[in-house]
Amino acid sequence: MWTPQEEDILAATLLELTATGWKSDNGFRAGYLSKIEDSLRAEFPNTDLKGNPHINSKIGAWKKSYGLLRSIMSRTGVGWNHHGDHKFDCSDDKWERIVQADKETKFMRNKSWPLWETWKTIFDKDRASGVAAEEIGAAAKSLHGQVSGGSQVHENDYHPSFEDFIPEPYTPVSNHNEPHDDSSKNSGKQASTTKTIPPKRKKPSPDAELMEFLGNLHERTDARLEMISKRIGYEFDMGQARQEVFDKLGTVEGLTLPQRYRLCNILGDKPQRLEVFIGMPANARLGYLLCLIEDEQKKG
Incomplete structure (x- = not known):
């Protein structure tokens, strides 16, 4: 963004260039x-x-x-108001017709245009000569002097307006016949080689922190849900195994019916024993079950 002081220096310098013969038919040399x-x-x-x-x-x-x-001011019934703030004096109907003719004028009515006279001198095709050149040079020195008197104090005293956040369109100052200016590029390259500005490290925004938190929460939730699902699956399998334990005991030869009843309680109360029993080969199940009955008798 340009500060008002920087814009004034730009205007004063363009006036000086106009007064000293740098202005040509196609723009500036x-x-x-x-x-x-x-x-x-x-x-x-x-x-x-x-x-x-x-x-x-x-x-x-x-x-x-x-x-x-210039297009707006050329219309009848349009001029500057009497407050000295370089704003338009125009009826609403007239301004509506102006906007209809050119949509780009929509936001210009309530804005101040203090550089109007300066722009007329800079951008009009008439060349300054003689007394006119002296007057332009004096105006440039006056403007430059005013800025020099307060720029060191107010260099950073800038309050942007709404229009400052609208990107400025790029429009060539002169036509394609104007010689290409390489000196500014060279000076820019020299400046870039002598001054290196380290990139500023951006602080994480609150939105980024929130997204990171939600991402971590999502991962933890997924892990917990997976654990719960495994647990539910395990409990479901064990519950189904308890329901089928009597039938499985019936496949073990050598057990009496009372023993099968008793083993249903023993295996049902101890899921670990039920797991061991189910995972055992068929020829080892009888001995394991008899040991369980014997241990229960000793405890009783």
Whole structure:
């Protein structure tokens, strides 16, 4: 974002270039971006504004706004109000017709345009000469002096408006016949080689922390549900085995009916014994069951 002081220095420098013959029929001569960079750097040593894309984009946006303003001001019944705040004096019906003719003017009515006269000097095709050039140069020095008097104190005193968050369109300042300005690119490359700004480490946002928490909670929930499902499956298997234990005992030769009744209670009360019994080979089951009956008799 540009601060108001940086914009004033840009306007003052463009006025100086206009007064000193840098303005041509197709815009400004090659190298003008470097001149603006030098002016900004002299006033704001810590600025990171470069000819491309920052200055070129800002001038392009100014030129587009000036074209819209010139179209609006050419209509009858439209002018500046008497409050000195560079806002339009226009009826609602008139403004509605203006917006219908060009949708890009929709948000321009209630905004202040203090650079209107400056833009007229910078972007109109008439070249400054003689007395006009002296007047432009004096205006540039006056504007530059005003900014220099307060820029060191108010360099960071900037309060963005709603329009500042709308991306500025890129519009070339001159047509394709203008010589390409390589000096600003070279100066940009030199600056990039001498000054390296380490990337700032982004703090995790609350949303990211919440998503991480929910992800961990999801994993823990899945693990617990899996454990519960295994447990339920195990209990289900054991319950079914208890129901079938009498039939399984009937497959063991050598057991009497009273012994089978007694073993139903023994195996039903001890799931571990029931597991061992089910997992045993058939020829070993009788001996194991008789041992269980014998242990129960000793305890009794």
